[in-house]
Amino acid sequence: MHRKTLLLNMYGAMLDRLGSSHWYPGDTPFEIAVGVILAQNTNWQNASKAVFNLKNLDLFSAPVLYALPEEDLAEHIRPAGYFRMKASRVKHFLSFLRTACRFDMELLKSQEMEILREKLLQVRGIGPETTDAILLYALDKPSFVVDAYTARILNRHCLMPENVSYPELREYFMEVLDPDIRIFSEFHALLIRVGKTWCKKKAGLCASCPLADFLE
DNA sequence: GACCAGGCACATC
């Protein structure tokens, strides 16, 4: 099967079974971007508690968080796990925002995607997946996000080797799919939902998986 | 109590 057909069929199968995902949660581009950092290697339930704390204390704006001492930030985001490290990462991101766009997310959005991607990758604590998630979900740029689930699912279905690199995995999707932020967003969200339910670490292929027919 | 979760930086070989 042609790669484009294969991917679009996978997408369609997941969407038919699961419905659309309504991602990514957050009221503003800034909230989404910080949410992405807080959700690193953490389930969204825990990350959302940290987001709630910040909103509840009326701290969730870039200038306010920039002025907040890092130790205080760390305490507020404790439920997200890795809280000291994430406080540091959010602070690095805020410093980036201040110099790059004076905390103006619309100004940031006006920059070209690849330029922006390189800049984000330079920020300490913002790796490839966080960069692509911020680009896609916060800044409306068509940058495909791949993650551990994506790798596992494609590997289980014999489409990718087990230790495929992040760039390889991302290019697999980006070369084939048209750059459409709605498809990119939904595709990634669906892969995570499928991964959580049907593609756990210590489990084989499951017949009830929406992707069960896509074993090559 | 073990295992897992929407990563990343850094040390070491």
Added chain:
DNA sequence: GATGTGCATGGT
């Protein structure tokens, strides 16, 4: 360039 490790809470 590959591999190992620390970071940490909360749900199953």
